[in-house]
Structure formats: structure tokens, C-alpha cells
Amino acid sequence: MFDQHERAHLYTLAGSQSSLPERECQLLRPAVHAMLEALMPLPACVVNARLDILAYNATYGRLVADLDTMAFEDRNSLWLMFTQPAWRAAVVDWDDAVPRLVAQYRAGMAAHVGEPVWKCLLKRLQDASPEFREMWDRHEVETPENRTKQVLNPHVGMLNLDFTHLYFGPRIGTRLTTYTPADEQTAARLRELAELTVRAAA
Structure with a gap:
């Protein structure tokens, strides 16, 4: 694992910057943030093709663990799945869901293969997780689909969720x-989780 200084050095060597996800988050229109809040208590987030989590509402922020405590460069779906035990424990259908996520990243990278920030994330994941390396070496590709997933939340228990992707443009990317x-x-459990997040923020 890299600490924050080692990560910054890695990004510098690759000609990129670790603050890129944060900058992308800042570019989101206020209307997007308003939409996320209006969807409460339903969990909702904005992710890019690289699977960085750019924005989210309070329920999504506590869907597994407290995202607010994590650095922007670590708010990436793949990074969380492969390096954060709480996220791994929460994904009930790991053997199906996570290989799909890796395949989506490989498919997305085809259009960004020369971009340093994509290569940096790939290197971080390969260095951090032998399991990721094994899945990556399968060379599977897949596009995101609307599916049902199970999440074991530490506060309210099992959640059966239908997730839907709404894209910001005609190309597969930010959604x-x-x-x-x-x-x-x-x-009922989502309403309870939303109430817990409000009380925690008070």
C-alpha cells in the first residue's frame, strides 16, 4: 500500500496528479448535487468511466462505510472493493459483481489507454491486490448494466437494491x-439508514 506521499510521487512520475478526481467533482454542476439530495433516502452517486465516485448523497455515503473520511483519490469503486475490508464484507455477491466491475474498467480503459491517470490507478490496484491482478489477467470486458445487487449494511442489515445508470452524455462515461x-x-431499511445519517450529521 502507498501512503499519501508515495501516491503523490507515483502520480507525478506518471505525469498526472492525484487531485484529478477532486477536480472532476468540482466541475459537476450544482443541479447534479441538487438531484442527488432530492433522491434521498435512495442512495445515489455520480461515477466516471474510471469508476471514481465524484459525488454522492448522504445515504450512499453510509451505504457501506463513511466515504467522507476517505481521500478523494481513494473514492474509487475498484480501490474500495479490493483494499477496504468493510466494502468487501458488504458485497454479498462478490464472485459475480466484482469481476464484472473489473471487466467494465478494462472496457473503459480501451478508450483511455494512453492516459496517465488510468495507468496510475491500474498500477495501484495491481500492486495492492493479487486478486485484482488475477481478474485483470482474464482479459474480460463488459459494459455497465442495470442490475440487482445485495449489500450488507453494518447498521441496518441486508439491502436488496436495483441500480440504474443514467448517463450524462451519449458515450459510456460519467453517469x-x-x-x-x-x-x-x-x-424501510433505507429510510432508517437515511435517518441515521441525519442524526450522525447533527
């Missing part, structure tokens, strides 16, 4: 992802 309850029990 709004919403998570809607697949059953009444999940709907």
Missing part, C-alpha cells in the same frame, strides 16, 4: 447511479 429498493423491507 448518475441510483439504488432503489427491490422489496418493502429494503425500503
Whole structure:
């Protein structure tokens, strides 16, 4: 694992900057942030083709662990899955969901193969996780699909969620992802989780 200084050095050597996800977040229009808040208590986030989490509402921020405590460059779906035990424990269908995510990253990288920030993330993941390296070496590609996933939340229990991708443009890239309850029990638990986040912020 790299500390923040080693990460900064790695990005510098690659001709990139570790603050790129933060800059992309700052470029999001206020209307996008308003939309995220309006979707409460449904978890929702904005991710780019690199799977960086650029913005999210309070429920998504506590869907697994507290995203607010993590550095911007670590708010990446792949990085969280392969390096954060809490995220791994929360993904019930790991053997299906995570290889799909790796395949999506490989597919997305085809259009960005020469870009340093993509190569930097790939190197970080390969250095940090033998399991990621094994999945990457399968050379599988896949585009994001609307699916159902199970998340084991540490506060409210099992959540069965239908997630939907809404793209900001015609090309596969930055998108709004919403998570809607697949059953009444999940709907009630999402409301409970939203209430917990409000109380925690008070």
C-alpha cells in the first residue's frame, strides 16, 4: 500500500496528479448535487468511466462505510472493493459483481489507454491486490448494466437494491447511479439508514 506521499510521487512520475478526481467533482454542476439530495433516502452517486465516485448523497455515503473520511483519490469503486475490508464484507455477491466491475474498467480503459491517470490507478490496484491482478489477467470486458445487487449494511442489515445508470452524455462515461429498493423491507431499511445519517450529521 502507498501512503499519501508515495501516491503523490507515483502520480507525478506518471505525469498526472492525484487531485484529478477532486477536480472532476468540482466541475459537476450544482443541479447534479441538487438531484442527488432530492433522491434521498435512495442512495445515489455520480461515477466516471474510471469508476471514481465524484459525488454522492448522504445515504450512499453510509451505504457501506463513511466515504467522507476517505481521500478523494481513494473514492474509487475498484480501490474500495479490493483494499477496504468493510466494502468487501458488504458485497454479498462478490464472485459475480466484482469481476464484472473489473471487466467494465478494462472496457473503459480501451478508450483511455494512453492516459496517465488510468495507468496510475491500474498500477495501484495491481500492486495492492493479487486478486485484482488475477481478474485483470482474464482479459474480460463488459459494459455497465442495470442490475440487482445485495449489500450488507453494518447498521441496518441486508439491502436488496436495483441500480440504474443514467448517463450524462451519449458515450459510456460519467453517469448518475441510483439504488432503489427491490422489496418493502429494503425500503424501510433505507429510510432508517437515511435517518441515521441525519442524526450522525447533527
